[in-house]
Amino acid sequence: MELPEIIVISLKRATERRRSIEMQFSELKLPFNFFDAIDGKQGHELFTRYDTDRARQIGEIPLTSGHLGCYTSHFLVWQHCVELEKPMIILEDDAMIFPGPFLSFVEQASSLPQEFECVRLFKSKSRNQTSWLLFEQGDLSIAKFLRGHKSATGYYLTPSAARKFLKYGERWMEPVDIEMDQFWANGVECYGVLIPCLTHNPDFESAIDMGIDTSQARRGLMRLRWRWYLLKGKIAREFHNFMFKAKMQR
Numbered sequence: 175m176e177l178p179e180i181i182v183i184s185l186k187r188a189t190e191r192r193r194s195i196e197m198q199f200s201e202l203k204l205p206f207n208f209f210d211a212i213d214g215k216q217g218h219e220l221f222t223r224y225d226t227d228r229a230r231q232i233g234e235i236p237l238t239s240g241h242l243g244c245y246t247s248h249f250l251v252w253q254h255c256v257e258l259e260k261p262m263i264i265l266e267d268d269a270m271i272f273p274g275p276f277l278s279f280v281e282q283a284s285s286l287p288q289e290f291e292c293v294r295l296f297k298s299k300s301r302n303q304t305s306w307l308l309f310e311q312g313d314l315s316i317a318k319f320l321r322g323h324k325s326a327t328g329y330y331l332t333p334s335a336a337r338k339f340l341k342y343g344e345r346w347m348e349p350v351d352i353e354m355d356q357f358w359a360n361g362v363e364c365y366g367v368l369i370p371c372l373t374h375n376p377d378f379e380s381a382i383d384m385g386i387d388t389s390q391a392r393r394g395l396m397r398l399r400w401r402w403y404l405l406k407g408k409i410a411r412e413f414h415n416f417m418f419k420a421k422m423q424r
Contacts, residue, residue: 180206184267191267214243233400245350255336270375291335294366299324315368322355358414
């Protein structure tokens with residue numbers, strides 16, 4: 175049984191995070207590879223994909239260099255997945271792994287139905303965590319979530335999903351995890367495990383620039399644009415979920 179390649183996205187200078195991940199995989203006795211993350215402060219040619227005009231039109235707060243570095247790092251790993259033509263598990267270096275569930279998922283990943291192109295491996299951070307159970311095999315349960323998980327801490331990815339993310343990411347407007355969550359638009363359904371395989375390690379602060387007060391940053395016309403954008407997204411999401419459920423009941 176061939177196990178999926180495990181990739182950990184990590185800045186070269188993030189020595190403590192790398193040490194933490196190395197210790198975890200040493201205990202799990204699983205091989206993995208670091209992918210040297212793109213440092214947003216150093217820039218990258220893919221940053222040109224960030225469409226500031228479109229972002230302004232929807233009322234999005236400008237992405238920071240940290241957001242751009244994060245998006246670029248995941249984008250490059252998606253390209254790697256397509257080049258290999260093999261599924262992989264992608265983690266960020268602040269992941270804290272739950273050994274039992276994670277090992278179980280790794281061992282069963284090769285037997286997953288093709289429809290599960292991308293599976294989030296952590297508990298959803300969305301306020302609405304409603305889901306529909308679709309798959310059970312041993313101690314592994316996978317569900318379709320009605321809203322995105324609002325994070326990219328760790329996920330299983332197939333080449334077919336990677337291609338869809340790459341196509342959707344021709345132009346960037348929002349952080350990578352938010353654009354990954356837009357399943358009604360990018361074509362990658364939002365599946366996730368019901369027993370989390372990992373979570374964010376609270377010992378590590380976000381490597382992405384933070385500290386923006388969105389309520390202060392979005393005012394006047396910008397706020398109206400944002401609310402309209404969210405409303406359109408909600409309508410599209412609800413319709414998509416309605417059609418998904420209709421197919422389930424056939």
